[in-house]
Amino acid sequence: MTVADVVILDSPEPLASHVAERLIAEITAAQAARGSASVVLTGGGMGGRTLAAVGELDTSAIDWSRVDLWWGDERFVRSGDEERNDRQARAALLDRLPLDPERVHVVPAADTVASAEEAAARYAEELATVSEAAGSRPTNGTAVPAFDVLMLGVGPDAHVASLFPELDAVTEQQATALAVHDAPKPPPDRVTLTLPAINAARQVWLVVAGADKAGAVALAANGAAAQQVPAAGVQGTERTVWFLDTAAASRLPAQATDES
Numbered sequence: 001m002t003v004a005d006v007v008i009l010d011s012p013e014p015l016a017s018h019v020a021e022r023l024i025a026e027i028t029a030a031q032a033a034r035g036s037a038s039v040v041l042t043g044g045g046m047g048g049r050t051l052a053a054v055g056e057l058d059t060s061a062i063d064w065s066r067v068d069l070w071w072g073d074e075r076f077v078r079s080g081d082e083e084r085n086d087r088q089a090r091a092a093l094l095d096r097l098p099l100d101p102e103r104v105h106v107v108p109a110a111d112t113v114a115s116a117e118e119a120a121a122r123y124a125e126e127l128a129t130v131s132e133a134a135g136s137r138p139t140n141g142t143a144v145p146a147f148d149v150l151m152l153g154v155g156p157d158a159h160v161a162s163l164f165p166e167l168d169a170v171t172e173q174q175a176t177a178l179a180v181h182d183a184p185k186p187p188p189d190r191v192t193l194t195l196p197a198i199n200a201a202r203q204v205w206l207v208v209a210g211a212d213k214a215g216a217v218a219l220a221a222n223g224a225a226a227q228q229v230p231a232a233g234v235q236g237t238e239r240t241v242w243f244l245d246t247a248a249a250s251r252l253p254a255q256a257t258d259e260s
């Protein structure tokens with residue numbers, strides 16, 4: 001990882017609250033600058049905690065009807081299945097927001113398409129369509145909107161989204177969304193953004209808590225190859241921020257934790 005910014009908080013809850021405050025500020029700034037905001041959400045525990053923390057804060061500066069929401073990955077299970085990242089996000093926050101349903105872009109579920117491959121193809125098509133319509137081609141030219149903030153959790157094996165170490169999907173350079181099977185983290189069938197799509201975001205935020213992630217964070221900080229350490233392969237076109245709790249940061253070299 002190019003360590004642009006590392007922010008360390010004591011534990012998961014203050015970390016989630018801090019990320020939530022920053023997210024509200026970035027959405028507000030994007031709407032002031034461009035009239036709308038585009039945010040990619042993450043599954044996992046820190047993703048849910050962060051959304052719940054947003055719900056505890058004042059978001060009155062945000063026009064939620066002008067926010068586009070996407071997911072960095074999704075489990076390929078039936079709509080409404082509690083394993084779905086979109087269902088967990090709705091429960092944590094989204095169902096209480098005045099969002100424009102047309103701007104909540106969910107990955108097709110297993111009861112609506114025949115395969116994870118078809119779900120990935122439809123998601124990629126929607127990303128390209130919205131990108132064209134908004135005229136918001138990102139600076140890396142990928143056929144996705146120029147996301148303002150893309151959030152990621154990180155697994156103990158350094159996976160991000162559903163890009164798990166050694167999968168071909170990690171090194172994909174053309175497609176923006178792919179199907180993943182046999183994922184080591186259940187459920188096995190998923191759809192994920194690829195690194196070109198992730199790295200099209202203006203800001204990529206990795207939100208990581210827990211001592212079980214410290215090794216992955218340290219490997220990413222030491223510039224490991226993305227194939228083995230997918231978290232090392234992400235960076236925003238403008239900024240990359242690692243939001244860590246002290247346990248997840250515990251194996252970082254001292255100089256890597258200088259806040260910018």
Ligand SMILES: O=C(O)[C@H](O)[C@@H](O)[C@H](O)[C@H](O)COP(=O)(O)O
Pocket residue numbers: 042043044045046047073074075085152153154155159160161162185
């Ligand atoms: O669909 C998923 O499972 C997530 O997108 C996944 O990439 C998650 O973010 C990491 O596994 C970290 O999860 P925790 O924050 O729960 O450790």
